[in-house]
Amino acid sequence: MPPPQFQHLFQAPTGTRDFYPLELARLRYIQDAWRRVSIRHGFDEIDGPTFEHLELYTVKSGEGIVSELFSFQRFSGEKTYALRPEFTPTLARLYSAKANSLPRPTKWFWQQNCFRAERPQRGRLREFCQWNCDIIGDDAPPQRADAELIAVCVELLRELGLTPEKVKIRISHRGAIETMLKVRGVAEETLPAWFFLLDRVGRISNDDFLSEATKLGMKAEVATGVLRAMAMSTPFENPTTETFLSEHVGGRGPEYFKALFAELKGAGVADWCVLNLGIVRGLAYYTGMVFEIHEASGKERAIAGGGRYDTLIELFGGPPTPAVGFGMGDVVLSLVLKDNGLFPDDKKLAGQLGLRPDAFVLSNGTDEAEAAVGPVVAMLRRAGLHARRSYKASKNVGKLIKDATSAGLGGGGAKWLVILESAGAATVKDLDSGQQHPEPIPIGQLAGFIKG
């Protein structure tokens, strides 16, 4: 054992994870679904550096972000870098650099790791995997791209076995929230302070909220109305929603939500969505629709969040460009899938990921057959088959067959058992049906036989 001062070396750093094969398979299961759903919806994948110039993040989020970053400087003459806490600044940089030659709209997805220098908590780690989809530069009214993006989220959730009863897409709109505040007498210049406050609702007590609202110049009974409006979570089709919107929101809010709902309905995802003005999304750059996906009980953090950011591309040197996007992490999603028993069992998981061995090769124990195991396995692999072998010195065929039936990740066993009878021929057995092929197969025909 290592001396005590080295003990910490033998653990992953705080808030990061080690992935042994089965744990990694569960992450790959999620990532495969992310990728499949992205491609199906016409998104192209992009990627960028794992670290960027620190200022790329402060340009967007202000100096406050620095305390949440892992930052470093390599050479004293060089700039300071930071591990990416999110991908959007990189995406904005990539889009801005080629804005004029990119299609309208450009639809990009991304999945990689992000880093946040925070104290780890349930659902929040220092390193995690994130999936982003963004629609940039769509020239139609915003509800078309907004709804298409929400539909991507729904199809991902559906693909993983979730249902509208288990998760909800809570949709809000920065403009609608602004109007809701303005009709209650809030002045333009205090809006940032108000958004900062609204974003903390649920994490601070109602009394604290009312006291802060009073400091911002709003009467307590009016502020209580704000809290009530934010707490209301209602299906779009509910007849009270329209009344609610015209009473609490006004302006163009009702019109936008009506158009968005028509799009969501057309895409077949409206039953997953509710209107909820309580969704604020702290980040300052959202300009229109914002949404979060939550487990219905509300006990976990958000599974995903996103919204419209029509001014960000310009901030990064590009032309004025409408854009909408979301990010979904693997950590909360994994908790929700686990709590709902939605991960396939280990055998099925390995099968779905294409990890089940096609063949498990052993010898009948003679020297000639034993010496042929390596070459036969190599030949099967070259033919494109996933072939495993016994590495044991044991010649107890019974025991070795047991290894074949539990081979591969998850212990599901190989499809075919191959027992070399000599260097030239093998007995083969279908391990699913238990059926042994009546005659030995010549080695030269083995790969073709197994491929069917």
Added chain:
Amino acid sequence: MPPPQFQHLFQAPTGTRDFYPLELARLRYIQDAWRRVSIRHGFDEIDGPTFEHLELYTVKSGEGIVSELFSFQRFSGEKTYALRPEFTPTLARLYSAKANSLPRPTKWFWQQNCFRAERPQRGRLREFCQWNCDIIGDDAPPQRADAELIAVCVELLRELGLTPEKVKIRISHRGAIETMLKVRGVAEETLPAWFFLLDRVGRISNDDFLSEATKLGMKAEVATGVLRAMAMSTPFENPTTETFLSEHVGGRGPEYFKALFAELKGAGVADWCVLNLGIVRGLAYYTGMVFEIHEASGKERAIAGGGRYDTLIELFGGPPTPAVGFGMGDVVLSLVLKDNGLFPDDKKLAGQLGLRPDAFVLSNGTDEAEAAVGPVVAMLRRAGLHARRSYKASKNVGKLIKDATSAGLGGGGAKWLVILESAGAATVKDLDSGQQHPEPIPIGQLAGFIKG
């Protein structure tokens, strides 16, 4: 445009890369092959944190590594971390932690990004992608796992279209090099200095080599013999190889190489391999066979490198465990594929990666059909099809059809063109054959029809 002091923000940091969709597709093409070949050879995938405690790297490589690391400290009370320059220390940590419950041998693969704080050069970046395969704890004589690992490399190269004429696996052995030095009078205690010197052969002039060898106490004519032995690169089957080995190496070297060659021949990969004692591998932890893969002209850096490291697992707190592994980066491999014209063209690449759209949907221009585009596309996607659409306001069907024939990454076009004639029926055309289906397809049957 941003002010000059922000210009650097709009470029990726030195030595890192931005990946637009086609560039990323070329990386994914390599990574897919890495994954496919690993799985076929019975390796299970693992992963670990992107950064580790700094000391995890100095334990293995000494303090000298620190200058090549991106390191940082988050909170003053916390340890110093470093971005991983390689994965082997993490692998050793993972194996050591569960050594007693893991199968013998354990076969793991890994592919992720690594980071080196060096000045970027051709073939060497600050962030790059790497593929590792390791066989840990095989109880048979070393040549079995050594040859299996080399076979994995060969199958990857073959899969990507390379041939034994274009790339060579240069194989050496730390013990053989030691013996070669010792029979020339080198003392045990100067071996580390000698390995440091030998590792620089090719990067320093022969004169500098001879002068340093003399300083280490070897006569110039003997040192010239060392250079000659290192320069000799010979097929294993060459009759001079045995003579060479017994003259220059002695000890158990010839016996090991003979056994290794038999294994390589059995696996069908011997024609890719040459014996070359010039391969030293600077890293101190190798204990047996070492190898590198080089483009035949020798003009690029190594495509891959690896070897046996039988003492490393113990260094990380595990039991004494034989192990052999290699790492292959994406940067040099990409250059070699590009120089040899081995990347598929953009259309084929997209097809091979499963990125070709199944359907491209547009309307005949009527309001009813136009309104149905979104819902029909959503329906096709839900059925698992990759469906794209026209986002243009244009109703010029001729122009829109042109978009369909160039849709998708690489501009290969969709498989099927779907023109909605109403909300209920569509004309469909096979864009490969140019054949239009004689009758409109009812929307409810569209997904089934396209799936065939």
